[in-house]
Each structure stands twice: as C-alpha cells, then as structure tokens.
Amino acid sequence: MFSNEVDTARTPLTGFAPGALCRVVSDRDKFLGYAYVNPASLISARILTRDPEHPPSKSLLVHRLQVAGSLRRALYEQPYYRLVYGESDGVPGLVLDRFGDVVVGQIATAGMEQLKGDVAEAVKKVIDPRALIWKNDSSARDLESLPRYLEVAFGEPPSEALVEEGGVAFRVPLSGGQKTGWFFDQAANRLALRKYVGGARVLDVFSYLGAWGLGALRAGATEATCVDSSASALELLQASAAANGLRPEVVKGDAFDVMEAMHAAGRRFDVVVIDPPAFIKRKKDIPKGEAAYKRLNQLALQLLDRDGILVSCSCSYHMSADCLLGAIQRAARHVSRFVQVVEVGGQAADHPIHPAIPETRYLKAYFCRAVLD
Numbered sequence: 001m002f003s004n005e006v007d008t009a010r011t012p013l014t015g016f017a018p019g020a021l022c023r024v025v026s027d028r029d030k031f032l033g034y035a036y037v038n039p040a041s042l043i044s045a046r047i048l049t050r051d052p053e054h055p056p057s058k059s060l061l062v063h064r065l066q067v068a069g070s071l072r073r074a075l076y077e078q079p080y081y082r083l084v085y086g087e088s089d090g091v092p093g094l095v096l097d098r099f100g101d102v103v104v105g106q107i108a109t110a111g112m113e114q115l116k117g118d119v120a121e122a123v124k125k126v127i128d129p130r131a132l133i134w135k136n137d138s139s140a141r142d143l144e145s146l147p148r149y150l151e152v153a154f155g156e157p158p159s160e161a162l163v164e165e166g167g168v169a170f171r172v173p174l175s176g177g178q179k180t181g182w183f184f185d186q187a188a189n190r191l192a193l194r195k196y197v198g199g200a201r202v203l204d205v206f207s208y209l210g211a212w213g214l215g216a217l218r219a220g221a222t223e224a225t226c227v228d229s230s231a232s233a234l235e236l237l238q239a240s241a242a243a244n245g246l247r248p249e250v251v252k253g254d255a256f257d258v259m260e261a262m263h264a265a266g267r268r269f270d271v272v273v274i275d276p277p278a279f280i281k282r283k284k285d286i287p288k289g290e291a292a293y294k295r296l297n298q299l300a301l302q303l304l305d306r307d308g309i310l311v312s313c314s315c316s317y318h319m320s321a322d323c324l325l326g327a328i329q330r331a332a333r334h335v336s337r338f339v340q341v342v343e344v345g346g347q348a349a350d351h352p353i354h355p356a357i358p359e360t361r362y363l364k365a366y367f368c369r370a371v372l373d
C-alpha cells in the first residue's frame with residue numbers, strides 16, 4: 001500500500017513505529033489483511049496475510065517457508081536456489097538464497113527487520129542449515145532508513161559456498177560478493193545457452209564468477225572469454241575454472257572499453273552474452289540507461305561473427321522488455337545486422353512473479369541470431 005492510499009485522517013501513519021504490525025481495512029471497514037507499516041517509506045504497508053483468523057506469527061513464517069520450499073524442491077534437483085523471493089512468496093521484504101547447507105538472507109524493510117529473529121527460527125525449523133547469514137548490505141535498505149550490515153544469525157558459516165550448475169562447481173563468496181553471492185535469477189537462461197555453444201567461441205561480458213562462460217565451456221564451447229571489472233570476482237572465477245579443469249580467458253576491465261578494444265583488434269566470437277548490472281535504478285535514469293543498453297548491444301553485435309548469437313539481458317525493472325528489444329533493434333540497424341529473436345527468457349522459476357506487483361518481474365534475456373544484412 002502506498003502512503004497516498006491510506007486514509008491518514010482516520011489512521012495517521014506517523015502514529016506507527018517503523019515495522020509495526022497493523023490490520024488493514026477498507027473504507028467500509030472490511031478486513032483486507034494484516035500488514036507491517038513503515039511511515040517513513042513511500043510503500044507505507046505490506047500485506048503479510050489475508051487470513052483474519054491468523055495474525056502474523058512464527059508459525060505463519062514456518063508455513064510460508066514450507067510452501068516456498070516445496071516449490072523449489074519440486075523444480076530443482078540440487079539445493080541451490082532462491083528459497084524465498086519476497087512478496088512473491090508471501091514474505092514481503094525477505095529474500096533467502098540456499099547454497100546447500102548454508103542460507104544467505106537479505107532483509108529490505110523495517111517490518112521484516114522486526115521479524116528477523118522469527119525468520120531465523122523458521123529457517124532452522126524448516127531447512128535446518130549449517131548456518132544462516134544476514135547479508136543486509138543492499139542500497140534498498142536506505143529507503144527504509146535501515147543500517148547496512150553483515151551478521152551471522154546462527155551456525156559457523158564457511159567463507160565460501162559452492163553452487164553446482166550445468167556440471168560446474170562454482171566457488172561463491174559469502175561475504176564480499178555481490179547480492180547474496182550468486183545470481184540464481186539467470187540460471188534457467190544460462191542452461192538455455194548450452195544448445196548454442198557447441199564448438200563456439202563465447203564472450204561472457206559482465207561475467208562475475210563466470211556462470212555463463214564456464215557453463216559454456218562445460219557444454220562444448222571451444223573458447224570462453226570472461227570480462228568483468230571486479231578483480232575479486234575474477235579471482236574466484238579462475239579458481240573455479242581450475243578446479244573444474246576449464247580454461248577460460250579472463251579480462252579485467254570496463255566492459256565498454258574492453259569490447260571496443262577487442263573490436264579494434266579484430267576479435268570475433270560466435271556467441272556474446274551481455275549481462276550488465278541494472279543501469280536504470282530509478283525512473284529518472286531511463287534515458288541515460290537506454291542509451292547505455294543500446295551502446296552495449298552495438299558493441300556486442302560488432303564482435304559477433306557471421307550468424308552469431310547475441311544473448312542480451314537486462315535486470316533493470318524500468319527497462320521494459322519492449323524497450324530492450326528496441327535498443328537491440330536500433331543497435332543492429334546501426335551496425336547493419338538483421339536480428340532474429342530465437343528465444344526469450346525471464347527470471348528462473350525460483351523467482352516467481354506476483355501478478356499484482358509488476359516489480360517482481362524484472363529480468364529479460366533475448367537470444368538473438370545476428371545475420372549480416
């Protein structure tokens with residue numbers, strides 16, 4: 001519920017402490033649900049349950065985790081997935097990622113912060129992992145005036161976890177990494193890439209720990225070049241590659257500069273994946289962000305050999321699927337390529353979409369064949 005949807009004459013938002021629980025009723029006093037409130041946030045309340053008989057409690061969290069877990073267990077052979085995806089799993093403000101017997105959590109709201117202890121107990125009860133880590137260091141917390149910190153909720157976590165994907169065991173940092181440590185949202189798209197890479201030279205731009213590139217090598221690519229600006233990510237990528245008997249080329253640098261230099265040097269690839277960070281974080285960044293996506297796609301297309309495959313991704317919610325497609329098309333025209341979209345991907349099934357919350361659907365991946373015009 002947005003703050004302008006609340007009848008503040010009847011219930012002044014300022015009367016609530018951040019994170020306080022409340023009953024939500026319609027203007028005709030019909031019960032709508034139990035929620036938690038943050039008077040300081042534009043999103044002033046988030047529904048926890050619509051069941052009038054059962055106010056939020058520890059057992060509600062246990063139930064939510066059980067329901068979320070049963071979906072993931074049905075879909076995944078191994079325990080590497082997003083176990084809880086906020087509102088989409090009925091637990092607003094909470095993300096839990098599962099790395100085998102270690103769980104990494106992120107809390108984005110004051111309301112969930114209040115329930116932190118109960119969530120930890122529910123995780124213990126439902127999953128019983130070796131350790132739970134709170135990686136509460138995301139910028140989203142600033143919107144709720146929450147401090148950023150890292151904390152072990154229970155257990156003795158190792159410094160690194162392991163994720164197995166596509167026949168590769170990846171080393172994943174549990175504290176210094178990005179987001180929770182691993183981008184589970186792209187897992188289905190990375191597996192979809194496998195059919196395009198047999199005998200191919202693959203360029204993995206914004207590689208992070210090499211999930212696309214090392215996966216491609218395992219699936220039969222002859223070469224994989226991984227580009228990222230993070231030295232620590234590339235160090236782990238190298239370590240994972242060595243442990244799996246894979247030999248990628250690794251380039252540290254700014255993706256735009258590296259791709260330009262590769263183009264100038266006449267390098268060509270059969271498959272180029274661009275999986276950038278969110279260039280558009282707020283609505284006002286849209287024009288600048290769109291230009292960056294277009295430029296990036298243009299650079300990628302220039303590096304593709306005849307009939308090569310471009311995998312163009314965006315995790316910016318504000319960059320719509322149509323806008324991204326438009327950027328790809330304009331980039332293709334610019335470099336005289338004709339693009340055929342052969343596959344369209346979104347976020348993996350462990351990131352379900354809430355039909356009433358468009359922000360829960362954010363990831364786009366276009367698999368395009370770039371033919372010479």
Ligand SMILES: C[S@@+](CC[C@H](N)C(=O)[O-])C[C@H]1O[C@@H](n2cnc3c(N)ncnc32)[C@H](O)[C@@H]1O
Pocket residue numbers: 178182183186205206207208209210211212227228229230233253254255256275276277278315
């Ligand atoms: C969305 S993540 C990539 C996830 C990765 N492809 C995967 O599937 O696990 C974005 C990555 O871009 C890197 N990055 C951000 N800005 C960059 C830049 N200008 N040049 C190169 N890498 C950059 C970050 O270090 C991060 O690893």
